[in-house]
Amino acid sequence: MFALVPLIVLFPLAGVVVNALFGRQLGAIRSAWLAVTMAALAFIVGLIQLGGLLGNGGEAVIVPVATWLSVGDLHVDWAFQVDALSVTMMLVVTGVGTLIHVYAVGYMREDVVHNGDPARYTRFFIFLNLFLAMMLILVGADGYAMLFVGWEGVGLSSYLLIGFWFEKGENNIGNTRAGMKAFIVNRVGDLGLMIAMALLFWNFGSLTYREVFENIEHALADPAALAILAAVGVLFLVGAAGKSAQFPLFVWLPDAMAGPTPVSALIHAATMVTAGVYLIARSNPIYHATADAYGFSPSDLVAWTGALTALIAATIAVAQNDIKKVLAYSTISQLGFMVAAAGMGAYVAAIFHLVTHAFFKALLFLGSGSVIQAMERGMHAAEDGHHGHVDPQDMRAMGGLWNRLPITKWTYLVGALALAGLPPLAGFWSKDEILLDAAEHFPAIYAVLAFTAVLTAFYVGRQLVMVFSGEPRTSAAAHAEESPAVMTGPLVALAVLSVLGGVLNLPKFGEHDPATWVHGLRNFLATALPVEGHGLIEANVAFPSAAFAFLALMFAYFFYRNAYRSAHDQDPLEGLGGLYRALSKKWYLDDLYDFFIVRPYETMAQVIARGFDQGGIDLVANSLGDLAREIAVGFSGFQRGLVRAYALVMFLGVVALLAWFQLAGPR
Amino acid sequence: MLPGIPTYAYVGLSAVLFAMGVIGVLTRRNAITIFMSIELMLNSANLVFVAYARQYASMNGQVFVFFVMVVAAAEVAIGLALIVAIFRSKRSIDVDALRQLNG
Amino acid sequence: MTLEWILFFALAAIAVLSALGMLRSRNAVHAAMYLVANFAVVALFYLLLNAPFIAMVQVTVYAGAIMVLFVFVIMLLGAERLSDESQALPLQGYLAWTAGGIVALTLVLVVYQSITTGQAPLPTTAVPADFGSPAAIGQLMYGQATPENPLSYVLPFEVTSLLLLVGMIGAVVLTRDALTRGREKR
Numbered sequence: 037m038f039a040l041v042p043l044i045v046l047f048p049l050a051g052v053v054v055n056a057l058f059g060r061q062l063g064a065i066r067s068a069w070l071a072v073t074m075a076a077l078a079f080i081v082g083l084i085q086l087g088g089l090l091g092n093g094g095e096a097v098i099v100p101v102a103t104w105l106s107v108g109d110l111h112v113d114w115a116f117q118v119d120a121l122s123v124t125m126m127l128v129v130t131g132v133g134t135l136i137h138v139y140a141v142g143y144m145r146e147d148v149v150h151n152g153d154p155a156r157y158t159r160f161f162i163f164l165n166l167f168l169a170m171m172l173i174l175v176g177a178d179g180y181a182m183l184f185v186g187w188e189g190v191g192l193s194s195y196l197l198i199g200f201w202f203e204k205g206e207n208n209i210g211n212t213r214a215g216m217k218a219f220i221v222n223r224v225g226d227l228g229l230m231i232a233m234a235l236l237f238w239n240f241g242s243l244t245y246r247e248v249f250e251n252i253e254h255a256l257a258d259p260a261a262l263a264i265l266a267a268v269g270v271l272f273l274v275g276a277a278g279k280s281a282q283f284p285l286f287v288w289l290p291d292a293m294a295g296p297t298p299v300s301a302l303i304h305a306a307t308m309v310t311a312g313v314y315l316i317a318r319s320n321p322i323y324h325a326t327a328d329a330y331g332f333s334p335s336d337l338v339a340w341t342g343a344l345t346a347l348i349a350a351t352i353a354v355a356q357n358d359i360k361k362v363l364a365y366s367t368i369s370q371l372g373f374m375v376a377a378a379g380m381g382a383y384v385a386a387i388f389h390l391v392t393h394a395f396f397k398a399l400l401f402l403g404s405g406s407v408i409q410a411m412e413r414g415m416h417a418a419e420d421g422h423h424g425h426v427d428p429q430d431m432r433a434m435g436g437l438w439n440r441l442p443i444t445k446w447t448y449l450v451g452a453l454a455l456a457g458l459p460p461l462a463g464f465w466s467k468d469e470i471l472l473d474a475a476e477h478f479p480a481i482y483a484v485l486a487f488t489a490v491l492t493a494f495y496v497g498r499q500l501v502m503v504f505s506g507e508p509r510t511s512a513a514a515h516a517e518e519s520p521a522v523m524t525g526p527l528v529a530l531a532v533l534s535v536l537g538g539v540l541n542l543p544k545f546g547e548h549d550p551a552t553w554v555h556g557l558r559n560f561l562a563t564a565l566p567v568e569g570h571g572l573i574e575a576n577v578a579f580p581s582a583a584f585a586f587l588a589l590m591f592a593y594f595f596y597r598n599a600y601r602s603a604h605d606q607d608p609l610e611g612l613g614g615l616y617r618a619l620s621k622k623w624y625l626d627d628l629y630d631f632f633i634v635r636p637y638e639t640m641a642q643v644i645a646r647g648f649d650q651g652g653i654d655l656v657a658n659s660l661g662d663l664a665r666e667i668a669v670g671f672s673g674f675q676r677g678l679v680r681a682y683a684l685v686m687f688l689g690v691v692a693l694l695a696w697f698q699l700a701g702p703r
Numbered sequence: 704m705l706p707g708i709p710t711y712a713y714v715g716l717s718a719v720l721f722a723m724g725v726i727g728v729l730t731r732r733n734a735i736t737i738f739m740s741i742e743l744m745l746n747s748a749n750l751v752f753v754a755y756a757r758q759y760a761s762m763n764g765q766v767f768v769f770f771v772m773v774v775a776a777a778e779v780a781i782g783l784a785l786i787v788a789i790f791r792s793k794r795s796i797d798v799d800a801l802r803q804l805n806g
Numbered sequence: 807m808t809l810e811w812i813l814f815f816a817l818a819a820i821a822v823l824s825a826l827g828m829l830r831s832r833n834a835v836h837a838a839m840y841l842v843a844n845f846a847v848v849a850l851f852y853l854l855l856n857a858p859f860i861a862m863v864q865v866t867v868y869a870g871a872i873m874v875l876f877v878f879v880i881m882l883l884g885a886e887r888l889s890d891e892s893q894a895l896p897l898q899g900y901l902a903w904t905a906g907g908i909v910a911l912t913l914v915l916v917v918y919q920s921i922t923t924g925q926a927p928l929p930t931t932a933v934p935a936d937f938g939s940p941a942a943i944g945q946l947m948y949g950q951a952t953p954e955n956p957l958s959y960v961l962p963f964e965v966t967s968l969l970l971l972v973g974m975i976g977a978v979v980l981t982r983d984a985l986t987r988g989r990e991k992r
Contacts, residue, residue: 677805679798684729684901691905694912708814708854711917716818718913720844722906723825729902735834735880739841742872743825746848749864757855760933762946765860766959769943772867773966777973779872783879784977790883 037088038097041116044081044126045172047074051165059158068144071161072137075168079130085123094120094563098178098246105181112243117178121564124387124557125175125314128394132306133168135526139402140164140298142522146409147296151201160200160296167193171307175314179244180233183315187229187279190308195219197303198295205294214291221288225278229315232271239264249321256325266326269334272319273341276312282375283345286368287626293360297405300360305367305401306394313371313390316378320566327381339379343484346372348623350491354498355609355619358429359404362499366455367397369488376485377470380478383565384541384558385469391557392462392537396454399530403448406519406527407434407503410441414516426510431499432600436508440516445504447527452500454534456493457585462537464582469543472577486581493585497592502600505593509602543573713754720747734786734796738779745775813854821847834880838873845869857938 051074055067062070088097096119105112116122140160148154170193174186199215206213237243239261240251255261276282281289292304303309316323316338323335346369353365370393377386411428426433438445454463467489474482508514518524541557558567599608609616618624720743727740749768756764790796821844828840845868852861936942947959 675805677802679801680729680732684905687725687729687905688901691908694909698912698915708810709921711921712814712818713851713855715914715917716821718917719822719910720825721913722910723822723829725909726902726906727829729905730829733834735876735883736828736837739828739837739876742868743828743841743844746845746868749860750848750851753852753855753857753860756857756938757933760937762938762942765857765938765943766946768857768860769863769947770959770962770966772863773970776867776872777966777969779875780973780977781980783875784980787879787882788980796883 037084038099038118040081041085041099041118041176042101044078044085044130044176045169047077047081048165048169048172050074052162052169055158055162055165059162062158064154064157065141067158068141068161071165072134072141074165075130075134075137078168078172079127079134082123082126082130085118086127089118089120089123089563090560094560096564109241110237112179112181114182115178115244116176117245118176119564120561121314121318121387122175124391124561125310126172128391129168129171129175129307132394132398132530133171133302135529136298136302136306136398136402137161137164139301139405139523139526140296142520143298143402143405143409144296146412150412151204156200160197163193163196163200164298164302167197167303167308171311174311178246179242180236180248181243183318184229184233187226187275187311190303190311191219191222191226191279194222194292194299194303194308197299198292200295200299211294214288214294218288218292221285222278225275225285225312228271228274228278232268232275235264235268235271245318252321252325262326262329265322266330266334269319269322269326270337272315272322273334273338276315276338276375277341278312279315280309280312280371280375281345281368282312282341282372283348284625286345286349287622287629289368290361290364290622293358293364297360297401297408300364301398301401301405304364305397309367309371310374310390310394313374313378313386316375317383317386317565320378320381320383323379323381324566335379335381337379339376339478339481342372342375342377342379343481343488344372345369346376346488347484347491350488350495352619352622353495354491355607355616357431357607357620358427359407359431359434359499359503360401360429362431362495363397363400363404366400366492366495367393369492370397370455373467373470373485373488376481377473380470380473380481381566382470382473384561384567385466385473387561387565388541388557389466389470391540392454392466392534395530395537396451396461396463396534399447399451399527399534400455402523402527402530403444403451406444406523407437407441407448407516409519409523410437410444410516411512414512414514417515417517418511426512428512431502432605433510434503434508434513435506435510435600436504436513437516438504440508440513441518443518443524443527447524447531448504449500450531450534452496453589454537456496456589457489457581458493458589459578459582460535460538462534462540464585465538465542468573468578468581469541471581472574475574475577486584489581490584490588493588494592497589498596501593501596505597506600509600710754710758714751717747717750717754720744720750732797732799734789734798735783737798738782738786742775742779745771810854817847817850817854821851835877838876838880841876842869842873845873855938856933859938859940859943862940 051071055062055070059067089095096117098115098117100113100115102114103111104114144157144160148157167190170186170189172186174183174190177183177186195215195218198218199212202212202215203209205211233243236248239255240248242248242251252265255265273282277285289304289309293300295304323333323338327333327335349365349368349372353362353369356362356365370389374386374389374393377383377389408428411426411434415425415428450461454461457464457467459465471482471485471489474485508516539556541555543555561567595608599605607616621627724740724742724744724747727743728737731737731740749771752764752768752771756762756768786796789801793800824840824843824847828837828844831837831840845864849861849864849869852858852864934942947963949958951958
């Protein structure tokens with residue numbers, strides 16, 4: 037049954053190929069459901085792998101497929117590694133992925149009408165399946181080489197999907213620019229990853245996990261090798277910072293919200309952005325080996341990067357007015373939690389949070405998509421013409437949707453409370469694990485993360501109040517309509533998962549707790565990741581986090597309840613003046629990048645393109661062409677069409693020959 | 704029989720006639736007169752053939768002249784047909800008027 | 807100066823003068839007449855060279871058929887009325903005359919050299935009585951190959967008759983346009 041694992045990639049790839057070749061014949065509906073079916077089949081394959089692993093005690097299995105490169109000393113195979121970590125990731129990716137595929141069937145139907153190109157419907161599902169295949173290659177890889185293929189592949193899919201409406205956006209190019217930004221910033225991270233891979237190969241002769249990690253044990257005694265490993269650890273962090281949007285490379289993720297909402301949910305919340313966390317978790321032997329070698333080890337760097345990212349992003353989220361941007365920064369913040377956990381050595385906690393975050397963040401994004409489309413339907417229904425035209429994503433234009441969106445409101449509420457970390461929802465348990473580990477070993481990080489958790493609850497509450505409570509502030513909100521079942525179905529499913537997800541890894545409530553199903557995920561992952569800690573719930577951590585989350589929510593409710601009477605009101609936080617401005621401008625990070633990197637680069641590109649390429653090289657090439665043409669024109673003057681001239685020339689030639697024969701030729 | 708004229712005399716005469724034929728081809732504008740100059744050239748070549756046939760007492764030269772005449776006749780037929788055809792479309796047999804194949 | 811030389815030079819003079827006349831005459835029909843005269847003189851030369859058959863053929867075919875054809879076409883196209891200023895092209899005339907002069911001179915030079923170096927044999931007087939007679943030519947052309955004359959010209963003869971056929975068809979095709987088009991219109 038492990039031999040079936042290549043199918044997990046082949047099913048989505050088949051979806052891509054069939055839809056690409058026969059999409060037009062199949063028609064929009066059938067091709068979309070084909071894509072959904074492929075995702076579901078991949079999920080079933082994942083379940084089969086889970087069954088197999090539970091059967092054989094969690095021992096890792098390598099399933100080779102084909103040889104890829106065999107060049108000199110480099111030998112790389114296409115092979116899948118089926119162990120607890122990869123199967124967990126596979127199930128998350130395919131499970132949440134399938135739900136999002138179903139949602140997208142309904143969402144995109146309205147979206148292509150809204151954007152005016154119904155023919156593009158099938159293309160969306162081709163890209164979505166492509167992404168799925170690539171992500172599964174990434175998590176199923178048996179080594180860094182294949183992981184990198186998936187890494188680049190998801191980057192490509194992300195670019196294609198962010199810029200899906202490539203002719204829309206600011207100045208009719210905004211979406212494309214967002215896609216480019218994502219790709220380019222990712223590339224910076226990829227560079228780190230590539231250098232790390234090169235170092236690993238150079239020093240250990242292989243890129244597969246098994247061989248590299250075996251060789252690490254031998255290298256422990258060698259300081260030079262340790263230095264290389266430390267460098268690798270830092271470079272992996274760089275790669276993760278790019279892909280998982282950590283400071284300072286997170287600037288692409290908010291812009292990526294330009295893509296359709298299912299994309300934001302799948303790629304930029306649940307799966308692709310977790311690839312960095314996965315990378316660090318998977319490479320834990322490297323971090324473990326270098327943990328004690330230096331004063332400030334690479335894993336410490338990872339932990340602090342994650343913590344600071346979490347804090348910075350949470351502060352920015354407080355001041356955003358676009359419903360998706362809030363969720364984007366929230367994602368960055370939660371990713372910071374995961375990265376921090378991985379850096380602290382709490383790999384199980386990081387993966388657990390990854391799983392629960394996938395549930396509730398996907399839920400929140402899909403819910404926001406439902407809200408946005410409800411606003412768009414409201415604009416149509418209101419028939420206010422230009423007067424009623426508002427940005428459907430602007431929270432200031434919403435309000436009072438609680439009474440208009442029966443299913444969306446409950447599911448969104450569940451997701452939001454899970455994000456805020458309210459027990460007994462899933463988010464509480466996973467966040468608590470992280471906080472627990474931080475409190476025990478890294479008190480400074482604990483302080484940062486705890487404060488971030490408070491901010492998280494605050495902006496969550498702010499969003500809930502602005503969107504749902506009060507009176508509708510615009511006619512669009514007043515006429516908003518609920519989404520169809522094909523969209524609300526996945527919302528409900530994800531809400532259930534967000535409620536029950538904590539069950540995956542409940543802590544023990546006492547030393548002698550007889551419940552055998554606690555710590556399910558921890559025990560499962562123990563075969564693949566090092567586990568630490570005692571697994572008991574710690575009241576000193578759990579109670580404050582729950583209490584502060586609750587208080588922050590209440591505070592947000594009262595603070596914002598009456599703040600927005602009309603769509604043009606100011607945020608009460610504007611009273612903070614410069615601080616609020618900095619927050620809403622993302623701490624000017626984008627502006628700094630623009631000023632110091634983007635502008636000089638564009639200027640240089642212009643100079644080279646205009647001056648050197650067009651002025652220099654084109655000039656030479658065109659001159660040569662013109663010269664050839666002039667010569668040809670000159671020569672064509674010989675051919676004037678006069679027969680007698682030709683005859684004369686021929687005869688002169690004969691005369692010359694004759695003279696030569698006579699004077700100097702053979703006798 | 705008369706002792707005969709040395710062959711070189713005939714060759715010289717033929718050369719002069721040939722040269723005059725060439726000049727005629729190159730300097731005349733009327734297509735038909737050009738053609739006539741070509742006939743003159745052919746004729747001078749025939750003369751050389753016959754002269755040498757006589758010199759070497761071999762009739763092969765004369766047979767060759769015979770064939771040359773046949774070919775010349777065929778050539779004249781076709782050439783004049785061409786001139787007539789051109790005249791039909793251009794109403795002129797001035798070769799300088801036929802200059803479309805230029806550039 | 808023996809008799810044959812006088813005869814030769816007289817005939818040669820007529821030949822050259824008539825050729826010159828053909829070159830210089832403005833009227834195409836006049837040029838044709840000059841050429842006929844030239845052909846007639848050349849036929850006489852053939853007679854001098856023991857080629858009676860060829861001489862007859864020359865008169866019959868060249869002067870009789872080809873030149874008649876020329877005159878027909880000249881009349882058909884009204885070419886005798888067409889002006890024929892030689893050389894509208896600059897330099898064409900000078901170059902042509904110069905080149906022609908060079909050719910003539912060169913060939914004469916060849917002759918002269920061959921005389922002075924003693925490589926100019928006189929024609930042998932020993933020719934059979936029927937040399938150049940139709941019977942002999944016929945024998946040569948259609949007869950069996952003999953050791954003295956290993957070539958039989960039957961095949962070239964057939965090929966040239968085919969050539970004439972093709973030429974005839976070609977001439978008909980080339981000149982049938984207006985006629986058939988007129989017919990088709992009706």
